[in-house]
Structure formats: C-alpha cells, structure tokens
Amino acid sequence: MTYRTSLERAPTLKSTLMRLGRRQRVIREIEALKGVSFSVQHGKVLGVVGANGAGKSTLMRTVAGILPPSSGRVEVNGRVSTLLSLGVGFNRRLTGRENVVLGGLAAGLTRAELREKYDEIVEFAELEDFMDMPMRTYSSGMYGRLAFAVAVTMHPDILLIDEALSVGDARFRRKSFERMRELCGEDRTILLVSHALASIEKLCDDAIWLHKGRMQMWDEPAAVIEAYTEFLGITDEDHEPDPVTMEDV
Amino acid sequence: MYEPHRVGLPPIGSYVRELWRRREFAFELSRTSLRAQHFDTVVGQVWLLHNPLLLSCVYFVLVDIIRQSTGGIVFFAHLMAALFAYHFVTDALRQAVKSVTGGGRLILNTAFPRILLPASSVLVAVRKFLPTVLVFIPVAFIAEIPFGAHLLWVLPIVALLLVLAAGLSMIVAAAQVYFRDLKTFLTYGLRVWLYASPILYYASEVPDRYQILLVVNPLAPLLTAWSDVIDRGLSPDPADLAFGAAWAFALFVAGALFFMSREREFAVRL
Numbered sequence: 133m134t135y136r137t138s139l140e141r142a143p144t145l146k147s148t149l150m151r152l153g154r155r156q157r158v159i160r161e162i163e164a165l166k167g168v169s170f171s172v173q174h175g176k177v178l179g180v181v182g183a184n185g186a187g188k189s190t191l192m193r194t195v196a197g198i199l200p201p202s203s204g205r206v207e208v209n210g211r212v213s214t215l216l217s218l219g220v221g222f223n224r225r226l227t228g229r230e231n232v233v234l235g236g237l238a239a240g241l242t243r244a245e246l247r248e249k250y251d252e253i254v255e256f257a258e259l260e261d262f263m264d265m266p267m268r269t270y271s272s273g274m275y276g277r278l279a280f281a282v283a284v285t286m287h288p289d290i291l292l293i294d295e296a297l298s299v300g301d302a303r304f305r306r307k308s309f310e311r312m313r314e315l316c317g318e319d320r321t322i323l324l325v326s327h328a329l330a331s332i333e334k335l336c337d338d339a340i341w342l343h344k345g346r347m348q349m350w351d352e353p354a355a356v357i358e359a360y361t362e363f364l365g366i367t368d369e370d371h372e373p374d375p376v377t378m379e380d381v
Numbered sequence: 382m383y384e385p386h387r388v389g390l391p392p393i394g395s396y397v398r399e400l401w402r403r404r405e406f407a408f409e410l411s412r413t414s415l416r417a418q419h420f421d422t423v424v425g426q427v428w429l430l431h432n433p434l435l436l437s438c439v440y441f442v443l444v445d446i447i448r449q450s451t452g453g454i455v456f457f458a459h460l461m462a463a464l465f466a467y468h469f470v471t472d473a474l475r476q477a478v479k480s481v482t483g484g485g486r487l488i489l490n491t492a493f494p495r496i497l498l499p500a501s502s503v504l505v506a507v508r509k510f511l512p513t514v515l516v517f518i519p520v521a522f523i524a525e526i527p528f529g530a531h532l533l534w535v536l537p538i539v540a541l542l543l544v545l546a547a548g549l550s551m552i553v554a555a556a557q558v559y560f561r562d563l564k565t566f567l568t569y570g571l572r573v574w575l576y577a578s579p580i581l582y583y584a585s586e587v588p589d590r591y592q593i594l595l596v597v598n599p600l601a602p603l604l605t606a607w608s609d610v611i612d613r614g615l616s617p618d619p620a621d622l623a624f625g626a627a628w629a630f631a632l633f634v635a636g637a638l639f640f641m642s643r644e645r646e647f648a649v650r651l
Contacts, residue, residue, distance in 0.1 A: 222486065242405070
C-alpha cells in the first residue's frame with residue numbers, strides 16, 4: 133500500500149506557484165506496506181506487533197477501508213468498528229454526547245440503534261455527569277475511556293484496536309481488559325495492535341510482526357514476541373522478554 | 382471488499398448507497414455546526430439575519446450615492462432578494478471550504494463517504510437561508526411586489542441554486558486540502574463575485590462591453606430569473622433557466638467527480 137504525501141508544512145497555492153518556477157518536487161511516495169498477506173478466521177484474535185513506523189496503523193486503516201490499497205485486495209466480511217489511535221474522531225469543541233452521536237452516525241448506525249447504545253456507552257465509560265460538557269474539558273483518561281466505550285459497544289463483527297488499551301485509572305484498565313477478554317472469547321474477530329506485549333500474548337490466537345512495511349512473521353503469539361524482542365535487543369540474560377517490555381508492571 | 386481503484390473513482394453505486402445510508406450524519410453535523418454558531422437561540426438567529434439586512438441597507442445607500450438617483454423601495458427589494466440568494470450560495474461555500482480540513486480526526490479514523498462533509502455545509506446554508514425568506518416578506522409588502530402563481534417559479538430556482546451550491550462546495554472542500562490558503566482567496570473571490578453578479582444592479586442595465594460577465598458567471602442567469610420572478614412579477618426567461626441549470630448541473634457533476642476521485646487521499650494529507 134503506497135501513498136503520496138506532501139512534505140510541506142501546509143500546502144498553499146502561493147507555495148505551489150513559487151515552486152513551479154524552481155521545479156521542486158515536494159511529494160514523497162511512501163511505501164507503507166509491501167507484500168503483506170494474511171488472513172484472519174472468524175472469531176480469532178490477531179495481534180500485530182512492530183517497531184514505530186512499521187506500518188501497523190496503516191494496516192489497520194487499510195483493513196478498515198479508510199485507506200484503499202494501491203495493489204492487492206482486502207476482503208472484509210462483516211461490520212468493522214475501529215478504535216484507531218485513541219480518538220475515533222472526537223472533535224474537542226463538541227460535547228461528549230454530540231461526539232458519540234456523530235461518531236455513531238458516521239459509522240453507519242441508525243438513530244434507533246444509537247439511542248439504545250448511548251446509555252450503554254455512558255455507563256461503561258462512567259461519564260454520566262460529563263456527557264454534556266465539551267470534550268476539551270475532559271482529561272486524557274476520560275477521553276480514552278469514552279473512545280474505548282464507544283468502540284466496544286458497537287457490537288461489531290470485526291474490531292480493530294490500535295494501541296488503545298492502556299487508558300484510564302487502574303480500575304478502568306481492569307474493566308477494559310475484562311471486556312476485551314469477553315470480546316475475544318465471544319465469536320468476534322479482533323485485530324489488536326499493541327506495544328503491550330503481555331496483552332498480545334494473553335489475548336491473541338495469532339500474531340504478525342511488521343517491520344518497515346514488510347511482514348516478518350506470522351505465527352503463534354509467544355513465538356512472534358520472542359523473535360521480536362530478540363530483534364529489538366531488549367531481552368534479559370535468559371533471553372526472556374522482561375516485565376517492563378511486557379508492560380506487566 | 383476493498384480493491385485498488387484503477388480509474389480513480391470509487392464504484393459509484395455502492396458509494397451512493399452508503400451515502401444515503403448515512404444521510405443522518407450530514408443532518409446531525411449541520412445541526413451541530415449551527416448549534417456551535419448559536420443558531421438554536423433567538424438571539425443567534427437575529428444575529429445571523431442582521432448581517433445580510435445591514436449589508437442590504439449599506440449597499441442601497443452606496444448605489445444611491447453613486448447613481449445619484451434612487452430606484453426606491455422596489456430596487457431595495459430587488460437588492461435584498463438577490464443578496465439573500467447570493468448569501469445562500471456563498472454561506473455554503475464558506476462552510477464547505479473548512480469542512481474537510483476541519484474534520485481531521487473524523488476522517489482519519491472512520492470509514493464513511495466523505496461527501497457527507499460538504500453536504501452538511503450545504504444543509505447549514507439552507508437552514509440559514511429559510512429565515513431570510515421571512516424577513517423579506519414585509520419588505521415585499523411595502524414594495525408592493527406582485528403576488529401570484531408565478532411565485533411558484535421560486536421553487537425550481539432555489540433547487541438550481543442548491544445544486545450549484547453543492548457542486549461548488551464539493552470543489553472548494555476538496556481543493557482546500559491541497560491548497561490551504563484557498564480559504565483566504567475564497568473570501569476575496571466571493572467579494573468579486575458579489576460585484577460581478579446582478580445584485581447591486583439589474584442584469585438588463587449591464588452595458589454591452591460587460592455582457593461577458595453575465596455569460597461566464599454561473600450565478601448570473603439564476604439571479605436574473607430570481608429577480609424576474611420576485612420583484613418584477615414575471616415568469617423567468619426560459620433561456621435563463623436553461624443556462625442556469627446547465628451551469629448548476631455541470632458544476633455539480635464536475636465537483637462530485639473531483640471530490641470522489643480525490644477523497645481517499647484526504648486521510649494521508651490531513
């Protein structure tokens with residue numbers, strides 16, 4: 133999956149005209165994903181690990197249909213709900229309620245479905261008193277809790293989670309981990325991107341390791357994590373991943 | 382199934398279907414934008430109306446001074462009606478130009494037909510236009526505007542204005558992603574458009590050497606028809622309607638094609 137992006141800070145008509153005279157090219161082609169091929173069976177959980185910039189988020193966005201592939205095919209059977217980079221598209225100037233409604237409608241829910249789910253979402257996020265306040269007044273934990281609540285309440289067939297598990301206070305993290313475990317236990321397909329390797333090991337059936345856009349491994353979680361941590365050089369003397377990396381602390 | 386789009390356009394059938402399925406999103410987004418502009422309060426509505434009203438008065442005085450003669454209340458009615466129609470289209474554009482770039486995180490993180498964003502801008506403009514009709518009615522009474530069945534022609538003209546606004550909205554919304562200073566140029570361009578359209582004057586008064594302005598201006602035929610119906614009490618000239626419709630639909634199709642072929646790049650350009 134290759135995309136073109138501009139290197140300018142903010143492309144303007146003025147700068148384009150200036151560049152035309154000097155014949156500069158400021159468009160860079162970025163090969164975000166090369167030759168990545170895998171399949172996930174219905175009801176299985178797939179973990180995705182990789183260094184920063186490996187293409188994990190791009191992969192998630194491609195699967196979600198936000199970025200189309202430049203070659204190859206993406207076949208998705210079922211409704212997808214995304215929890216990408218902790219925002220699900222919240223506009224900070226709007227209230228929590230408005231954001232949930234807009235997000236739900238954008239994701240394709242009907243108003244009736246949204247009404248049902250709204251109470252469930254607010255209860256899970258524990259934000260009853262704050263839903264009518266603008267989200268710029270929320271703390272980052274509240275923001276993350278609402279985002280997580282929205283994504284898991286959509287009852288999607290396929291859930292994409294991008295580094296969004298470690299939010300909120302300890303109680304909420306416990307609650308969200310339990311919820312994740314529930315979802316993974318149910319007949320749902322989940323793609324999980326995380327740097328918290330312990331979660332990957334505990335929750336996933338399969339894992340892939342991306343590096344610079346290429347798929348290095350597609351195997352069982354334990355094997356992938358071992359290879360990945362070896363590669364990164366962060367194992368301890370026994371060549372075991374240490375607790376900090378696994379975020380077991 | 383997501384496949385690479387060789388021709389540049391997404392499969393139109395399923396795109397339009399998805400668009401229709403999520404139409405509530407456009408309605409809700411327009412409602413939210415209006416709420417943010419305090420349109421849901423009485424004071425907010427009065428505030429939004431006072432701008433075109435004040436402008437009508439200022440322009441009237443300006444034309445009166447420049448021409449050394451006054452067209453009287455009838456000219457004022459023409460000016461006001463044309464200005465309201467102009468504001469309908471330009472409000473949509475002003476809102477649309479920031480709709481995509483302002484929708485940053487929503488675009489980055491949710492898969493939905495992006496055309497809903499300029500669509501909601503057009504809805505905002507419609508919502509702002511409707512109260513101006515109410516404000517115009519007393520002026521129409523005072524100016525003794527003929528009232529009759531010919532006024533039904535207002536409906537197709539408004540529809541064509543809507544199509545025109547939608548087409549241009551899609552173009553500016555998409556173009557703003559590539560040229561971030563378009564918003565600034567747009568303000569300037571819209572001002573020039575105001576003067577180049579038969580708002581501060583009648584289309585029939587334009588001398589021959591400036592007739593070209595009326596030809597290349599997509600809004601001119603529709604405004605002429607609008608004037609004919611509202612302050613002259615005539616049925617619009619079919620040539621104006623045809624020409625106006627041609628402009629409106631051509632821009633709509635061009636805008637839609639441009640936007641749809643480019644929308645997949647938005648996520649990486651924002």
